[in-house]
Amino acid sequence: MKMKNSLYIIIVGCGRLGSYLANQLSRVGHSVVVIDADEQTFNDLSPDFSGFRVVGDATRIAILKEAKLKQADVFFATTHWDNVNLMVAQIARKLFHVPHVLARVFDPHREEIYKQLGIETICPTSVAAEMFLMAVASGKAGEGKKQ
Amino acid sequence: MKVLIVGSGKTVYFLCKSFTAKGYEVVIINRDHQECVQLARQVSATVVCGDGSDANTLEDAGAMYADAMLAITPNDQDNLIICQLAAIHFGVPRAVALANDPENAEVFQQLGISAFSTTHIIGNLIEQRASLEQVINLLPVGEGRVNVTEIHLDEASPVAGSALSEVTLPKSALVAVVIRENQPIVPRGDDRLLEGDRIVIITLPENHEQVLKIFTGSRK
Incomplete structure (x- = not known):
């Protein structure tokens, strides 16, 4: 089933995050391509996943081309390696001009530097830290405090 | 440093x-x-x-x-x-x-x-070594779209003694410099190529072989 405004979405890395995103986005009707070097990870895709799977190392441009990077509307880099995510995100954004590129970066220092380079990143470490701190600030963490 | x-x-x-x-x-x-x-x-x-x-x-x-x-x-x-x-x-x-x-x-x-x-x-080095010994140096520039090649003109070169204007080159190829007795000369059409000269030519990958043959002659 194709939506009228279906997007062409490439997801690099089919781990917990990548496969979750792929399943959700495919379910609502987008065209999804998942790239992972390990074929086994595709087992995490749900049975109704209707997208494509590309087995290979995404830091090789040949693999990205195989996934038709040129046509992508959205590009997510979700592998467990910051450097892989940052490299492929830069290729997608700067060389193939994909309109929407997001990279997961665990190291907050690295995240900051690449923000300056115009690469949009999500840092799970900072996001989690932010939520923990908010819990403290809102007083929730203090509710059970011993008197 | x-x-x-x-x-x-x-x-x-x-x-x-x-x-x-x-x-x-x-x-x-x-x-x-x-x-x-x-x-x-x-x-x-x-x-x-x-x-x-x-x-x-x-x-x-x-x-x-x-x-x-x-x-x-x-x-x-x-x-x-x-x-x-x-x-x-x-x-x-x-x-x-x-x-x-x-x-x-x-x-x-x-x-x-x-x-x-x-x-x-390593690929370039091997190719260079394996090819004609008259080719002294080969440098790909512009992401490999242009070759700058240095060739030694020996006695067997078919162009030794000819004026540059008599040498017919394909389009998109150029003799950039002639080095004679360690002196670089930027040649004009009436300059002659002599045995012992080293010349620097600019070629494209598609005409490279053809141009090399003009200066070195056909040999194995």
Whole structure:
């Protein structure tokens, strides 16, 4: 089933995050391509996943081309390696001009530097830290405090 | 000159030896603790154990005072990020990355990082050595779209003695310089090519073979 405004979405890395995103986005009707070097990870895709799977190392441009990077509307880099995510995100954004590129970066220092380079990143470490701190600030963490 | 090298194995060891022999200050960054201990014993360089793509490690290694960064790990993504961190975050004036995948050499260049591919270099060297001995030097420029070739004109060259205007070259080929008795001459049509000259020609990959044949003649 194709939506009228279906997007062409490439997801690099089919781990917990990548496969979750792929399943959700495919379910609502987008065209999804998942790239992972390990074929086994595709087992995490749900049975109704209707997208494509590309087995290979995404830091090789040949693999990205195989996934038709040129046509992508959205590009997510979700592998467990910051450097892989940052490299492929830069290729997608700067060389193939994909309109929407997001990279997961665990190291907050690295995240900051690449923000300056115009690469949009999500840092799970900072996001989690932010939520923990908010819990403290809102007083929730203090509710059970011993008197 | 202070040089940072991120990488492992014999390449790092020998590079480090040759750099320190030239009087450079060398810092090696390596992730493997055991290899670091061994390197520290073998070379007169500072060895920092850590992830070269981590800003803290680079700071420990003194990246802000470095003149050059050389990233030669087996992982292209690491080499790229290491060089970008060095260049952008620490202002290292020269950062060079190894592209293990030859196609990534061009990718890195487009992302603003100097890169080299050993596959390219070795491939070119072998081709150069294996080809005609009259070809002294071959340098691909413009991402390999243009060849600059130096040729020695010996007695068998069919063009020795001819004026340049008598030599018919295909479109998009040019004799840029004639080197005669160590003097470079930028030739005009009425200049003659002589035996013993070294000439520098500019060709495109598609007409390269054809142009070489014009100057060296057909031979095996």
